[in-house]
Structure formats: C-alpha cells, structure tokens
Amino acid sequence: MGAGSVPPRQSQFAGSPPPFAEKRELYRMDNVLPAVDGSMHNDCLAELRGVSKRFGKTCALDGLDLEVRAGELLALLGPNGAGKTTAISILLALLRPDAGEARLFDKRQTGVMMQEVALAPELRVREHIDLVASYYPAPLSPAAAMEMTHTTPLANRPYGKLSGGQKRQTQFAMAICGRPKLLFLDEPTAGLDVQSRQMLWDTVRKLVRGGTAIVLTTHYLEEAEALADRVVVLAKGRLMASGTVGEIRAVVSRKRISCRTTLAVERIASWQGVNSVTCDQGRLQVVASDAEDVVRRLLAADAQLAELEVHRAGLAEAFTELTQEVAS
Amino acid sequence: MKPYLTEAKYESLRMLRAPSFAIPFLTIPVLVYLLMGVVFFGEALRHDSKAAINVFAGLTVFGMMGPGMFGFGVAVAGEREQGLLKLKRALPAPPAAYFLAKMCMAMLFNTIIMATMIGAALFAAHLPLAFPQMAALALVNIVGALPFCAIGLFIGVWVSGSAAPGFVNLVYLPMMWLSGLFIPLPKSLQGAAPIWPAYHLLQLSLGALGQPAAGAAWVHAGVLAAVTLLLSAVAVRRLARVG
Numbered sequence: 098m099g100a101g102s103v104p105p106r107q108s109q110f111a112g113s114p115p116p117f118a119e120k121r122e123l124y125r126m127d128n129v130l131p132a133v134d135g136s137m138h139n140d141c142l143a144e145l146r147g148v149s150k151r152f153g154k155t156c157a158l159d160g161l162d163l164e165v166r167a168g169e170l171l172a173l174l175g176p177n178g179a180g181k182t183t184a185i186s187i188l189l190a191l192l193r194p195d196a197g198e199a200r201l202f203d204k205r206q207t208g209v210m211m212q213e214v215a216l217a218p219e220l221r222v223r224e225h226i227d228l229v230a231s232y233y234p235a236p237l238s239p240a241a242a243m244e245m246t247h248t249t250p251l252a253n254r255p256y257g258k259l260s261g262g263q264k265r266q267t268q269f270a271m272a273i274c275g276r277p278k279l280l281f282l283d284e285p286t287a288g289l290d291v292q293s294r295q296m297l298w299d300t301v302r303k304l305v306r307g308g309t310a311i312v313l314t315t316h317y318l319e320e321a322e323a324l325a326d327r328v329v330v331l332a333k334g335r336l337m338a339s340g341t342v343g344e345i346r347a348v349v350s351r352k353r354i355s356c357r358t359t360l361a362v363e364r365i366a367s368w369q370g371v372n373s374v375t376c377d378q379g380r381l382q383v384v385a386s387d388a389e390d391v392v393r394r395l396l397a398a399d400a401q402l403a404e405l406e407v408h409r410a411g412l413a414e415a416f417t418e419l420t421q422e423v424a425s
Numbered sequence: 426m427k428p429y430l431t432e433a434k435y436e437s438l439r440m441l442r443a444p445s446f447a448i449p450f451l452t453i454p455v456l457v458y459l460l461m462g463v464v465f466f467g468e469a470l471r472h473d474s475k476a477a478i479n480v481f482a483g484l485t486v487f488g489m490m491g492p493g494m495f496g497f498g499v500a501v502a503g504e505r506e507q508g509l510l511k512l513k514r515a516l517p518a519p520p521a522a523y524f525l526a527k528m529c530m531a532m533l534f535n536t537i538i539m540a541t542m543i544g545a546a547l548f549a550a551h552l553p554l555a556f557p558q559m560a561a562l563a564l565v566n567i568v569g570a571l572p573f574c575a576i577g578l579f580i581g582v583w584v585s586g587s588a589a590p591g592f593v594n595l596v597y598l599p600m601m602w603l604s605g606l607f608i609p610l611p612k613s614l615q616g617a618a619p620i621w622p623a624y625h626l627l628q629l630s631l632g633a634l635g636q637p638a639a640g641a642a643w644v645h646a647g648v649l650a651a652v653t654l655l656l657s658a659v660a661v662r663r664l665a666r667v668g
Contacts, residue, residue, distance in 0.1 A: 189515045209515040215507035217435075219442040224435055231431035232517045275517070 140167045141202075142279045142310050143188045148197035150183055150334075157183040158334040160197065165279065165312055170305050172325035173314040180334035181314040182212060185281050188312075201279075205234055208277030210268050212284050218257020222248060222267050225256060226274050233275030242274035245303070247296045261288045269297060273304065280304065282313045286320060298323055346409060352388035356381055356405040360398055368394060380404075429522050436526035437533050440496060450495070450534055454488030455541040461607075462550045474553060475636065481546050482630040483606035485562065486623055488542060489570040490601065492534035494593050497527055497577030502589035505582065510664070524661070528574055535570050539563045554634070561633035569629055572622040572649045575656040582660045582667075622652050 143165040150158040158180045165171055165188075173181045186192040187199045189209065201207065216225055223239045230236035243249045248270045251263055259267065265288055272280060282301075286294040294317075301324055305311060315321055321328050321342065328345050330337040338345055351372060358381050366374045370387030385391040388407055395402055441447050462470060462480050470477035504510055513523055543559050546552040576596060584592050601607070603614060604624035618624040625645035628638040638645075 191511055191515055205517040207515075207517065209512065211508060211512050211515065213508050214512045215504075215509060217439045217509075219439040220435055224438070228431055228435050229516060231428045232519075281515075 141165070142167055143202060143312070144200045145184060145188060145194075146198045146200075148184070148187055148194040148199060150180075150187060150192060150194050156334050158187070158194070161331070161334065161336055163188075163329065163336070165310055167278070167310050168305070168308050169326045170301070170311045170313065170324050172321035172328045173312065173331060174318065174321055174328055175314075175331035175337075178333075179331040181331055182283055183334070184331070185283055185312065185314065189281065203278070205232075206275075206278040208272040208275050208280040210265075210272035210280075210282045210285050212287070214268070216256050216264075216268075218255060220256055221253050222256060222259070222270070223252040225267060226270050229271040230274040233277075236275045237273070239274065242270045245273065245300055246270040247293075247300075262290055262293050265289055266293060266297070269300070273300070278309060280309055280311045282311060284314055284316065286315070286317060294320075351384055351386050353408045354381075354383040354385055354388055354391060354395070354406070355408075356395065357403045358395065358399045359401060360395070364398075365391075365395070428519055429525055432518070432522040432526035433529035437530045440492075440530050440534070446495070447534075450488075450491040451537055451541070453491070454484060454538050455545050457487070458484045458542055458545055459549060462546070467550065470550070477550065477552055478554075478634050478636055479609075479631070481542070481550070481552060482562070482634055482636065483627060485539065485542050485566055486569075486604075486627045486630055487601055487606045488538040489535050489566050489626070490573050490597060490623060492531040492538075493570050493573030493575075494577040494580075494597055495590075496531050496534070497574050498580040498593040499577075499586070499589045500527065501578055501581030502584055503586035505664075506586040524578070524657075527578075528571070531570060531574050532567050535567045536563070539566060558634050562630055565629045565633045566626065569626040569649055572626075572652040572656070575653040575660070576622070578660045579656040582663045619648075622649055625649050 141164050143163075145161050145163040148158050148161045148163075149156070155178075157178075161180065161184060163184060173184065175181050183192065187194050188201055189207070190199065190201065190204075220228070223243065226239040226242050230239060230242065236242075237245070239252075240249070243252055246266060246269050248263075248266050251259065251267065254263075256264065256267065265285065269282075269285060272282065285301075286297055289297065298320070301311060301313075305324075305326075313320070313324065325342060327339065328342055329339040330345065357379055360381070362374050362376050362381070365371060365381070365383060368391060370385050370390050372384045372386060374384075375382045383391060383395075392405070392407065395405075458481065461484065462477065466480070470480065501510075510523070514520075539562070543554070543563070546554060577593060580592050580596070581589060600621045600623050603610070604618050604621040604627060605615075606623060606627060610618055619640075625648045628640055628645045629642060629649075631638040632642055
C-alpha cells in the first residue's frame with residue numbers, strides 16, 4: 098500500500114492473517130494448467146499503483162493503490178465522489194491516470210456492467226446479449242446467460258420497453274455472457290427490487306465459486322457485507338481501509354446497545370464511552386465505543402432494565418465513521 | 426470476423442426497427458422522385474430524356490445523403506453522450522466494429538433506397554435505363570455515400586445529442602440545394618458547388634448513366650475519398666482522446 102496515502106488505521110490490519118488464504122489456495126488448485134497470460138501467475142488480475150486523477154479542480158483519485166486478485170470478490174465502498182467509478186474507469190483504460198500506473202491482465206476476459214448507459218431501445222434482450230457475447234472468445238450462449246441471470250422471460254422484449262430494474266438485469270446478463278475471469282460491477286443493484294437483488298447476489302456468489310474475480314462498487318452496505326471477501330473503503334480518492342468485512346468493522350469498535358429503561362437520556366449521555374443516546378417510545382438506543390463498560394453501568398443503575406440487546410456496528414456505521422474522518 | 430458481422434447485423438436491425446429513422450430515409454427519396462419525376466414534371470420529362478435522367482441522378486444522390494449523415498451524426502452524438510461508446514471501449518469489442526457496423530447500416534439503407542428508386546424510374550417514369558447503367562449507378566452511389574458517413578461522424582463527435590440534428594441539417598440542407606441535385610444551379614452559384622461532396626458524387630452518377638458530367642471522374646473520386654479519410658481521421662482521433 099502506498100506510503101503517505103494510507104491513514105494510520107491501516108496498520109491495524111498488518112498483523113492479521115491474509116483473509117483469503119484458503120480461497121486462493123483453492124483457486125491455485127484449479128489453475129494447475131499453464132496460465133494463458135504470464136501476468137496471471139501472481140494471481141493479480143488488475144492493479145492500480147499510486148494512481149492520481151484530477152478533473153479540473155476536483156481530485157478524484159489521490160495516489161490510490163488497488164489490487165484485484167484472482168477469484169476474490171472485492172467491494173469498493175465509498176460515498177458519492179469517493180472515486181470508485183474513476184478507479185474502475187482507469188482499470189479499464191477508459192481514463193488515463195495523471196500519475197501512477199494501471200494494469201489489467203486481459204481485456205478479452207473482462208466483463209463490465211457500468212452505471213449509466215443507454216442501450217439501443219429497438220433491440221431485444223436476447224439480441225443485446227448475443228451482440229456482447231460475440232466480443233468474447235468462448236462466451237455463454239445468450240440462452241445460458243439469460244438463464245443464469247433470470248432474464249429468460251425478457252428474451253424477446255425490446256430493451257426500450259423494460260423497466261429500470263429489468264434494464265439493469267439485462268446489463269448484468271451482458272456483463273457475464275463472455276464468461277469473464279474478471280467482472281466489474283458498478284452499482285449493479287441500484288434500482289432493483291428486493292427479489293431481483295437477491296437473485297443477482299445468488300448469481301454473483303455462483304460466479305465467485307466458479308473462480309470469477311469480481312470488483313463491485315456499491316452504496317448498499319449490506320451488499321458488501323453479504324458478498325465481499327474483501328472491502329476497500331475509499332473517500333475523496335484515497336484508500337481509507339481495506340480488509341475483510343469483519344476487519345473493517347473491527348476498525349471501528351462501536352457497538353449499538355438498546356434496552357428499555359427508566360434512566361434519563363441526559364444521564365447516560367454524560368457517561369464515558371457513550372457516543373450518542375436516543376430514546377424512541379421508551380426504547381433507548383446507545384452507541385458506545387466501550388460497550389461492556391456501558392452495559393455494566395446500565396445494569397447497575399437500573400435493576401428494572403429489560404430487553405437488552407448489543408449489536409456490533411454494521412458496515413454502515415463503520416463506513417460512516419471512516420469517511421467522516423476524512424471530511425473533518 | 427464474428428464481432429464485426431454481429432455488430433453490423435444488429436446496427437442495421439435496430440435502425441430498420443426505428444421508425445423515426447427508417448421511415449423518412451427509406452421513403453422520402455423515392456416519394457420526392459415520384460413527385461418531381463412523374464407527377465409534376467412527368468409530361469415535360471417524357472420528351473426530354475436527358476433532363477429526366479438528370480432529375481433521377483440528382484435525387485438518387487439526395488437519397489444517399491440521409492442514412493450516412495444522420496445515421497452517424499445524430500446516432501454517434503447520442504450514443505457518445507449516453508455512455509454506449511464508453512461501454513464498447515470497456516468491453517473487448519474491436520474498436521473499428523462500431524464504425525464499420527454503422528457504415529454497413531448506411532450502405533444497406535442506401536441499397537434499399539437505390540432499389541426502390543430504380544424501380545420507380547423503370548416502372549413509373551419509364552426511363553430508358555440499361556442494366557449496366559443501373560448497376561454502375563447503384564455502385565457509385567452506395568460507395569460514394571461514404572463521405573456523408575464521415576461528415577455525420579465528424580459532427581457527431583463534436584456536438585451533443587440534442588444539438589446533433591440541428592447541426593447535421595445545417596450541412597444537409599444547404600448541400601442538398603447548393604450542389605445542384607434538384608435543379609440546375611444559376612451561374613452565380615455554380616462556382617461554389619464543388620465545395621459540396623454531393624456535387625462530386627452527382628457528377629460520378631451522371632457519368633455512370635452515360636450523361637455528360639463536369640470535370641474528370643478521378644478528381645471527383647479523389648475529392649470524395651479525401652473528404653472521407655480526412656474527416657473520419659479527425660473524428661476518430663477526437664473520440665480516442667476525448668471520448
């Protein structure tokens with residue numbers, strides 16, 4: 098990781114075991130045959146090294162290092178303007194970096210689902226998939242790609258007549274139809290209903306099991322929690338943290354405590370280790386960085402305390418904290 | 426080879442399915458020809474076969490302009506803006522496939538237009554055309570439409586999708602009138618006609634039909650080729666740089 102661009106937090110991961118040791122071992126076993134491309138030997142399919150990119154006065158990426166390894170699902174998390182799409186665009190050689198280098202192992206084995214694209218409304222779903230499949234050396238048949246992405250019922254519908262969610266599903270089918278070894282999904286589930294999102298997640302998991310590496314950018318934090326082997330948090334074009342979902346969460350030690358109590362909100366708010374307290378219809382919500390200590394004090398202060406629950410902060414909380422740090 | 430063919434197939438298919446594109450460009454040339462060559466001036470042209478052939482040649486060239494100029498100009502501007510070109514660059518699509526597909530689409534449209542116009546000339550206007558003349562005219566016109574594709578492409582890479590129809594028309598309309606496709610130009614305008622590619626194509630078309638044409642054929646062909654190469658080179662360069 099690039100010196101200087103990484104906050105001190107990063108060092109917390111240094112001692113932890115590599116998160117995908119097991120997965121990578123499995124992948125290597127699949128890959129006993131000689132690799133097609135020399136650059137694949139080291140398991141790294143795509144890489145950014147010290148990449149910076151400015152758009153006018155805006156700094157989109159600031160010395161970013163990123164590595165995508167074979168067979169992993171890497172989630173790029175970050176608020177709007179964090180540089181996620183810019184990072185993907187540079188990996189795909191759609192943009193040239195101002196500084197640093199980008200490397201992609203083999204374009205012909207790369208699938209892409211972009212955020213904003215308008216496809217020919219006159220072509221049918223099957224035809225769009227057939228067209229993209231023709232770019233690849235050994236693609237799936239359109240029928241197989243549609244079956245995998247649950248778009249078979251849409252096969253003969255003109256693209257222009259589809260709903261927003263159906264368009265995204267079609268784009269997903271187009272992204273996977275070339276049987277890519279590396280797949281870029283830029284906000285793939287934006288605009289999808291719960292069921293379609295679940296189906297897309299299932300397909301993504303199947304692809305990863307089959308050895309496809311996936312880079313996924315998302316605003317849906319639960320998406321990263323549900324799918325990712327590794328999470329990279331970006332903010333203002335810089336890498337904030339990288340690790341497994343658990344590791345990212347552990348970076349932020351906050352926990353959420355909820356209970357029913359007669360204690361006054363103000364009193365609890367004054368305790369050490371309490372970050373925030375809210376009370377909603379008699380149910381108290383405490384966010385605390387030292388949960389055990391706060392729980393001990395709560396129980397000691399209120400013998401009638403009931404319905405105690407302690408949660409680890411979700412990725413959402415971890416994420417907010419990390420990115421707020423950059424903002425401040 | 427497969428991605429090129431597939432791209433060309435679907436580009437043609439989608440444009441044939443787009444009523445706002447297919448209906449005007451496939452029907453207007455033959456309708457204008459029927460109006461001018463048969464309904465309005467049919468009587469007069471029956472006695473003046475030279476004028477009849479001139480009208481026919483001029484309107485076939487007019488027919489060749491639309492698919493290339495609008496099929497490239499408006500479509501490229503829109504697709505560039507809507508991220509389709511970026512997606513193609515991100516995918517392993519061969520870079521030239523997109524342009525060649527549009528070219529094939531324009532040639533297919535022009536083939537259909539030529540077929541309907543030759544049909545109208547033979548069966549409605551009863552022009553005395555021999556098969557070799559018709560074949561030569563069709564070939565000259567379909568290949569000679571490439572500079573119109575290049576003009577469209579050139580406009581399409583500079584302007585926005587919503588501005589493109591206006592800018593294409595800004596070239597299309599004056600070229601249509603000032604290259605002498607519809608009516609013989611007055612002396613004062615004749616000198617400026619060679620600035621329009623359509624003028625050069627018209628001379629080649631007249632030559633293909635055995636009519637006297639101004640200037641040498643190789644000059645006209647050279648101008649058309651130069652316009653095509655120059656404009657597409659500038660456009661493709663800009664696309665690669667700016668996207």
